Amino acid sequence: MIDVVLGLQWGDEGKGKIVDVLTPKYDVVARFQGGPNAGHSLEFNGQKHVLNTIPSGIFHQHTINIIGNGVVIDPVTLKKEIEKVMASGVDPRKNLYISQKAHLILPTHRLVDAASEAHKGEHKIGSTLRGISPTYQDKIGRSGLRVGDIITPNFTQKYEQAVANHKQLLDRFNFTYNLAEHEPAFFEAVEFLKQFQIISSEYFLNELLQQGKKVLAEGAQGTLLDIDFGTYPFVTSSNTITGGVCSGLGVAPQKINKVYGIFKAYCTRVGSGPFPTELHNEVGEQLRKQGFEFGATTGRPRRTGWLDLPTLKYSVMLNGVTDLICTKSDVLSGFETVPVCDAYDIEGERISDIPFNFNDAPIKPLFKTFKGWHEDLTQIKTYQQLPESFKAYMTYIEEQVGLPLSVISVGPDREQTIIK
Ligand code: GDP
Ligand code: IMO
Ligand code: MG
16 A cells, blocks of 8 residues: 655645654655655754755655656766765665656756746746756657666757757757756766666555555645646646546556645645745744744745735645645744634625635635644654644644644654654
């Protein structure tokens, strides 16, 4: 059976930490979409690690980690990541497997990403500039390069063909660039990757499932950044929802068992796009400071706001969430009140579904306000010990969403996790 961990908001919900906590129960951890736009942080023994492409089970030597076909890989970033993991004493040559069918991010994909964002000006998506959208465009346009291509004799020829197309695009954007600056590192990284286990991951994974092994699929980004159901066009270019697991790993839907849906006790977003509960005041600043809300990949300050139940319920519905996990609960200590948005007012009408014109509608969030709490939650080990006001807030979320909470995270470390 395969269980899934994914984000229910706009990313950065703490997926890396939760995957690391859950990994001892699994034989395999597999990423199914996204690429180095992701930044998944985990912390143990007083050390913080950030992973972009490598699954968050990598620090458990006996766990098999798979980068699935649905992922897009930048060899340069992956090489750097692998070297960092190696420096901490883990050898990914033993427990990392890469799908032959995963698409490659070329240096020109990153340039096209930058050119396209610059061209959009104030309408930019706020992309991480990691080349994600151009790479998925080539995949869908059937002109992409895949990891398996690197060991074929005509790889350079295929590369040159792709680059020729990208150069035309860059010229159309009138973008100045120096490709020669980027190519040596790319080809060096491609050579480096050849020492890793590059496999038909769909066969490998299905055989493991056949043997009764337990697999955890790790999502990147979040449901509200999904290409189909997110706040389009302010989204990423892959299916971040449970449906993405089937196409991103090559597993059948009936193999999927639990779906762990992760949400922060409040909301954040990096990049452009709608955010109804966003706070543009000192309370938002306090959330950013207490939650240390700066991007793990780009270092950009994250936008902050209160929890939004209409989008949370939408995400739970789309993913078939079975287990709810709340992270960053500790960050809400010290606020006089904790509001939660339970519906929107759109031109005088109370709306609880996500409207098609979510980006442009004059949305006013309608809040229910809870009394705040001041206790430090970071050392609490059981649900019973949590402050009553915090529990009232959590109970309301459970009632509204219609699911019980199974895990509450009260700090970035593995140990700061309460199983309810
Ligand atoms: P991901 O992309 O979903 O894996 O999340 P990120 O790693 O980008 O962002 C989550 C940030 O919050 C990281 O810096 C984590 O170390 C941190 N974090 C995770 N869970 C908690 C928690 O419960 N409390 C606090 N204070 N920090 C947390
Ligand atoms: P993790 O896995 C938060 C956002 C970008 C931008 C939009 C499109 O760490 O949760 P892209 O580079 O994909 O073309 O950017 O999506 N974005 C993320 N925001 N967490 C992420 O990943 C993100 N990956 C992309 O900020 O708004
Ligand atoms: Mg992140």
